[in-house]
Each structure stands twice: as structure tokens, then as C-alpha cells.
Amino acid sequence: MRRFSFFNSKLCLLVPSLFLVIAFQGRAQDQEASKPAQNEGPRYTEKVPSRGGQGKVYLGREIAKVMGHQGLSWLERPEREEEEATNDVVENMGLEADDVVADIGAGSGYFTFRIAPRVPEGKVLAVDIQPEMLDYLNDKKKRMGVSNVETLLGDVDDTRLPENTVDAVLLVDAYHEFSHPWEMMRSIYKGLKPGGRVILLEYRAEDPAVQIKPLHKMTEQQAILEMKAAGLKHVETREFLPIQHFMVFTKPE
Numbered sequence: 001m002r003r004f005s006f007f008n009s010k011l012c013l014l015v016p017s018l019f020l021v022i023a024f025q026g027r028a029q030d031q032e033a034s035k036p037a038q039n040e041g042p043r044y045t046e047k048v049p050s051r052g053g054q055g056k057v058y059l060g061r062e063i064a065k066v067m068g069h070q071g072l073s074w075l076e077r078p079e080r081e082e083e084e085a086t087n088d089v090v091e092n093m094g095l096e097a098d099d100v101v102a103d104i105g106a107g108s109g110y111f112t113f114r115i116a117p118r119v120p121e122g123k124v125l126a127v128d129i130q131p132e133m134l135d136y137l138n139d140k141k142k143r144m145g146v147s148n149v150e151t152l153l154g155d156v157d158d159t160r161l162p163e164n165t166v167d168a169v170l171l172v173d174a175y176h177e178f179s180h181p182w183e184m185m186r187s188i189y190k191g192l193k194p195g196g197r198v199i200l201l202e203y204r205a206e207d208p209a210v211q212i213k214p215l216h217k218m219t220e221q222q223a224i225l226e227m228k229a230a231g232l233k234h235v236e237t238r239e240f241l242p243i244q245h246f247m248v249f250t251k252p253e
């Protein structure tokens with residue numbers, strides 16, 4: 001009868017292999033643990049609030065106070081088209097007929113109702129945190145008989161967009177007043193389809209001739225920094241508008 005020998009048996013190969021597998025798994029777990037948690041963005045800090053500011057600072061920028069619904073008529077002012085070339089904004093969004101577009105911080109729906117006819121087989125999701133804005137928007141929707149606009153009451157840190165459903169997000173004159181910019185952009189990121197776009201319009205802070213309160217303006221550099229922090233990729237910045245940057249970002253495929 002042959003005597004059992006560990007060194008001649010298959011165990012001789014199996015045991016070291018097992019050790020290697022266990023050691024590799026341990027290392028992978030250590031690496032996973034050292035990654036920042038998914039819900040951990042750059043820190044917010046506080047300062048004495050500036051005029052019109054929230055006193056909350058994100059990546060070196062003080063967040064502006066939210067414009068109340070009392071400002072509705074300013075958003076709807078007739079001279080806005082000439083001042084901000086709003087038709088050119090919609091024209092340059094690169095929309096397809098079946099696109100799902102989210103207008104975040106939609107306010108009165110100034111852009112929502114200009115986008116809706118461009119996506120007849122798709123729809124526009126108008127998101128805001130002020131119910132008064134959405135009431136106005138819903139009344140207008142009824143009056144105009146528009147069927148492809150839906151309103152969503154968001155939270156300060158959550159758009160409530162369904163995941164992976166949106167082709168394009170429009171943010172006009174809204175992002176700089178989000179009290180939780182990182183959480184909002186992560187929520188937008190989740191709502192976008194892979195390859196989906198964020199079109200961000202902010203008044204140009206680099207240009208002293210733009211007569212807008214300082215906290216309601218942003219530099220291109222700052223906007224790129226903040227969008228990148230949320231995982232979005234900068235595609236291009238186009239300067240065809242009179243007083244705003246037209247910046248395009250994408251959720252990587």
C-alpha cells in the first residue's frame with residue numbers, strides 16, 4: 001500500500017493557491033475600504049453670509065440665496081428673449097423629437113414650454129422645490145393644452161428624477177443657488193442615461209460688464225470644477241449668448 005505524502009499529492013498545489021486567493025481578496029477589500037463612500041462629496045464650510053448669500057461655501061464659492069416665487073414676473077419678462085437670447089438657447093440644445101429633457105430649477109417654466117414643442121415624442125420634466133412655481137407651471141400647462149410636460153416637486157438635495165431615463169438636463173440660472181450642489185448633481189447624474197448631457201447656463205463672472213449680482217454669476221473654471229466633482233465630463237463651453245456661458249457636460253458612457 002502506498003503511503004500518503006503531502007508533497008506528492010495534489011494538495012501540495014491546492015493549499016498555496018488557496019492562500020494566494022485569500023490574500024488577494026483581503027487586499028481588494030482593503031482597497032475598496034480606502035475609496036470614499038458613494039455619498040461623500042467635497043465638504044461644505046460656513047462663513048458670515050455675504051449680501052444675497054447663504055453663508056455656505058462649496059469648493060471656494062459662496063452659494064447664493066434662492067430666488068423666491070415672488071420673482072416669477074422677472075423670469076417671464078418680455079425683454080428676456082432679447083437680453084438673454086433665450087430662443088438661441090433652445091435652438092442650440094441639440095434636441096431630438098423623442099428626447100426626455102429635465103428642466104431643473106424650472107421656476108415659471110420659461111424654458112420648459114419652449115422645449116416641449118421640440119420634443120413632441122418625448123417630454124419635459126420640470127423640477128423645482130417651490131410648490132408655488134409648480135402651481136404656476138401646471139396652470140400654464142392646462143391653459144396652453146400641453147401634454148408632454150410633467151412637474152416634479154424636488155427636495156433641496158434630490159431631483160426625484162427616475163434613474164437612467166433622461167437624455168438632457170437644462171440648468172438655467174439655478175445651479176448657483178442650490179443649497180446642496182453636490183447632492184443635486186449626483187441626483188442629476190443618476191437620472192441621466194449614460195452619455196446624457198447637462199447644459200449649464202450661468203451668468204459670466206469673468207465679465208465685469210455683466211450687470212448681475214456677484215453670487216449669481218459663475219466663472220467657467222468654477223463650473224467645470226464643480227461638475228467634475230460630481231462625476232460629469234466637460235464637453236464644451238460655447239460663448240454665443242450675450243451674458244451667459246453655455247456649458248455642456250456629459251455622464252460618461
Ligand SMILES: C[S@@+](CC[C@H](N)C(=O)[O-])C[C@H]1O[C@@H](n2cnc3c(N)ncnc32)[C@H](O)[C@@H]1O
Pocket residue numbers: 066067075104105106107108109110111127128129130133154155156157158171172173174177178179180184
Ligand atoms: C432664478 S430661478 C430660474 C428659473 C428658470 N430656470 C429660468 O431660467 O427661468 C431658480 C429656480 O431654482 C429653484 N431651485 C433652487 N434650488 C433648487 C433645488 N435644489 N432643486 C430644484 N430647484 C431649485 C428655485 O426655486 C427657482 O425657481
